[in-house]
Amino acid sequence: MKTLKLYELLEERIPSALSCPWDNDGLSVLPYKDHESKRILISLDVRGSVIGYAEKNGFDTVITHHPLIFAKLSELNGSTVPSEKAVRLVRAGIAAMSFHTRYDAVDGGVSDILCETLGLSPDGKFGEGDCARLCTSDAVTFDAFAKNVKGVFGPAHFFCEKAGDSVRRVAVCGGSAGDFTDEALALGADTFVCGEMRYHSAIDAADAGLSIVCVGHYESEAPALGRLCKTVSEISGAYTEIYGVSQYVV
Secondary structure (H helix, E strand, O other): OEHHHHHHHHHHHOOHHHOOOOOOOEEEEOOOOOOEOOEEEEEOOOOHHHHHHHHHOOOOEEEEOOOOOOOOOOOOOOOOHHHHHHHHHHHHOOEEEEOOHHHHHOOOOHHHHHHHHHOOOEEEEEOHHHOEEEEEEEEEEHHHHHHHHHHHHOOOOOEEEOOOOEEEEEEEEEEEOHHHHHHHHHOOOOEEEEEEOOHHHHHHHHHOOOEEEEOOHHHHHOHHHHHHHHHHHHHHOOEEEEOOOOOOOO
């Protein structure tokens, strides 16, 4: 499938209208107009190791959650890390596209899959672009809830701040969520599960009555790569593989 056609079809499923205004996701590298996507690698980020794996194994397209280029490039001479990666991709004939905040917000995207992984069913949306979710949990102690979440996502980047003894109304958001704590509180949440949050934002939220559970930025978003891989495979008919994820695949 032509890469431009693939991006067009994915855009219909995960529309750019859902992206936050500051975001820069989309088709960031297209080596040439008639480029084709026959072997597609799915990853959370365009790391150097991802490009190396794509080069070594004959992948012609890399699709990620996080954009390769966040800030606009003023040059393409390899003097910055994003520029060097973009040059490397073009030289290798590898296209790169990403679906970031729009994939957070879309139904069945990052935050919904994070809810599924937690065993929760969302019944509301909030946050910039409606990228966060609200869920009602079975009544449980915070300690039991946090222990269960840690067991699912592992201890590597786990962090929590306890505000109260019980969990009932849970806010959920993949990635960074420090800007959404006030809104979560206003909507009646007692606990917020996210990827990461600044330390002082977390303790301020806890002192205001909102317990915080951070599972790790990567850990919170990696579950959605399985769904993205399945979508890309169905649309393109191409060989599609997830890079670097041995668990959290839904």
